[in-house]
Amino acid sequence: MPEPKPDLTDRPAALGFAMPPEWTPHAATWTSWPFDDALWVGHLAAVREEFAALVATVARFEPVILNVRDDEAEASARAALERAEAPMAQITLHRMPLNDVWFRDNGPLFIRNAKGEVALTDWRFNAWGGKYAPWDEDDRAPQRVAKTLGMTRFAVPYVMEGGSLELNGQGVCLTTRSCLLSPARNPELTQGEIETLLRDVLGVRQVVWLPGGLEGDHTDGHIDTIVRFTDDRTIVCAVEADEDDPNFATMAHNRALLEGLRDAEGNPYRVVPLPLPKTRLELEGVRLPPTYANFYIGNGFVVVPQYGDPHDEGALEVLRPLFPGREVIGLPSRALITGGGSFHCVTQQQPEGEIYRDERN
Incomplete structure (x- = not known):
């Protein structure tokens, strides 16, 4: 019996829409300036310096749209970016109310x-299963992006x-x-229904x-903390040496499953092990996920x-050969990880393309 x-x-x-891979050419990178020292357990100043280095680096290669929550965020962003010698002509400061900065999760998926x-999808956001309140402004972020760009927004009444x-x-x-499959996200959906949703909204096969x-x-x-595609046929997989x-x-287990994975023609993927950091990092007695x-x-x-x-x-050295034609750049993230994530978590790519418009905006 087919899944409903x-x-x-x-x-x-x-x-005819689908979500393109991250390596598809970008029109811009969206990200959000860190704010509220309490969210960073006293590490905000160091986080902002690392963030400025990230934004300055990305802006060397493509436009950056930097969401700033308020006057203080905007002023501190300008000052930090100037210290980082960022190419300001490539950076647009975009005023947006936010509860937190993880735009990979609370922003739109293009x-x-x-x-x-290009259009965007607007999924519900509930702060990773209701862990951090409030999240109402973050949940509205995709709608605000759509309004800013004049872009068609497909609203999806499920958490993703x-x-x-x-x-x-x-x-x-x-x-x-x-x-x-966490019950704190979409408890009403089965695994099969989630797969159907991904096919219908993002063109997943x-x-x-x-x-x-x-x-x-x-x-x-x-998944973006452990396993990533570097091209259509290559997957890097985080590995831990300490038994x-x-x-x-x-x-x-993840690595073994990926090494057994086959494409539609029955061909295996190239699976490349990527070591996890050696040093265990903790914050207030709780392990961090670098x-x-x-x-x-x-x-x-x-x-x-x-x-x-170490x-x-x-x-x-593992990653450089996997990205021919791209400069692979290491940047500090020791402060940023205190919030639980890093560079992929705080960015969202807008693919190149004409803006798709219809009557729904």
């Missing part, structure tokens, strides 16, 4: 059709976070059961389910988080 379809007013895939027209999905250019989507993510990850195991570490078994897999791919570059760890340079 989730209740949707519009199905973008039926109109889709594109065969004509090269961008960091929970990893797509290649052939419609293969990697995700984790621990996140997408195959969903690959891995069991879980890193210890200490408050997102319940986002006594709780991450060892989970990462080994990872090199949380890199961000842009126009001619890849930015990779660095933690002052494995930092080795991770760059």
Whole structure:
């Protein structure tokens, strides 16, 4: 018996839309300036310096739209970006009310059709299963982006976070059961219904389910902290060398599943192990989830988080050959990880293309 379809007013895939892979050329990168020292447990100043370095680096290669919550955020962003010698002509400061900065998750997911027209999808956001209140302003962020761009917005009445999905250019989507099947997100949906939703909204053709993510990850195991595509046929997979570490078994299981994965023609993927940082990081007695897999791919570059760890340079050496034609750049993320994420978590790519408009905006 076929799975019932989730209740949707519009199905973008039926109109020829799909979510392109991250390495598709970008019109811009969207991100949000950190604010509220309480959110960063006293680390805000250091976080802002690392963030300025990230924005300055991305802006060397493509336009950046930097969301700023209020006057203080805007003034501090300008000052920090000037210190970082950022190319300000490439950066647009965009006023937007926000509860937090993780725009991969609270921002829109962009889709594109065969004509090269770009629209956006607006999923519900509930702060990773209701863990951090309030989240009302974050939930409104995609609608505000659509209004700013004059772009068609497909509203989806279900919870989804961008960091929970990893797509290649052939419609293969990697995700984790621990996140997408969490009862705090869409308890009314079965696994089959979630797969149908991803096909109807993002044009996904195959969903690959891995069991879980890193210890200490408050997102319940986002895929973008452990497993990433670097091209249609290559997957990097986080690995833990210490057999006594709780991450060892989970990462080994993920790797074994990926090495057994086959495409539609029965061909295996190239699976490349990517070491996790050696040093265990904690904040107030709770383990943090530092990872090199949380890199961000842009126009001619890849930015990779660095933690002052013995494995930092080795991770760059693994990734550089996988991105020919792109500059692979390591940037500090030791302060940023205190919030639970890194460069991929705070960015969202807007693909190149004409803006798709219809009557729904």
